[in-house]
Amino acid sequence: MSEDTPQEAVRQPRVLRSISAVEHTIGAILITVIALLVFAQALQRYLPVSGWVWSGELARYSMVGVTFIMCGYLMGQGQHITIQVIDRYVSGRAQRWIKRFANAVVLLICLAFIREGWALVTETSGQVSAALQMPMTYLYAFPLIGFVLAALRAVWALIVPGSEADSTEADLEGELA
Template sequence: MSQSPETNDTGPPRPRPAVVRWLETAELVTGALLLAVIFTLMLVQATQRHLPVSGWVWTGELARFGLVWLTFSLAGHLVGKDEHVTLKLVDHVVGGRALRAVWILANLVVAAVAVGFVFEAAELVFGGSPQTTPALDIPLSWTYVIPMVGLALAALRALANTLLPAPPVVESVPEERAE
């Protein structure tokens, strides 16, 4: 089992700066609100199928966009808490300064990839595409704003990981003894 990134080997957890704590709270509130919106829209859509009235097509479209927005809005939170998809193989082999170097390198790679995605998303947002969504009729470029912001936050959180916390400590898995 691994400790959270806020802990170190020498003592109690180091407090994160207030800005980081505020950002984590904002990301979680945004994610919870988007999840509630998705749930409500899907419930409305399912209810409409059983009523003798015409349904609102925009509920399904907005729910699908909400799922994408939820994914990207929580990307920064997952990177900051080291809960994103990772390969922890190196954590079992090396320790100390080597583990810290791998931790920093991995976070720099995540930050670089996220920055690349931010530039691509910014091109989609500010490119001025004349397309609109089918049901809601909102400009398609607006739908890329939340992914752009979420990836920018992921890049910032990955960079903050290189400076603020120590890498998580992974306990070695005991091997079974052959008898």
């Protein structure tokens, strides 16, 4: 396949498209929460009210959440970290093998993180956050969920090469309607 002919994107199953929409929605909500809480913190400095200590903690935890939840989404969009520099110099079969190798490495790393994330989530240490008094297990669930979703996408990319196509917002909205 030459560079002139665009590779036809393989359509993801409805389940993966639905998961993408949920990930995208959760990511948007968490980014909005971060923006609102940081704005509230800045506003508190100029108003004669006592500060909300929990707002900074919740903003930081929301950042952790959006970082890990969006791992799977970005991988499904073909925007994860891969060796794209090499793609400029190789084509055809070599390029497909490099992409498969990259997806296999991502899958192995995700599996290792899933194992460690599971250990953190199932460990009952009783730790809670300082201001919110939130059990830390809730925070540890974000990486576990994110890496499970990324591993799911890596498996799909290995089974169906070329499935990491760029999808548009219209595709996501059209499938949920």
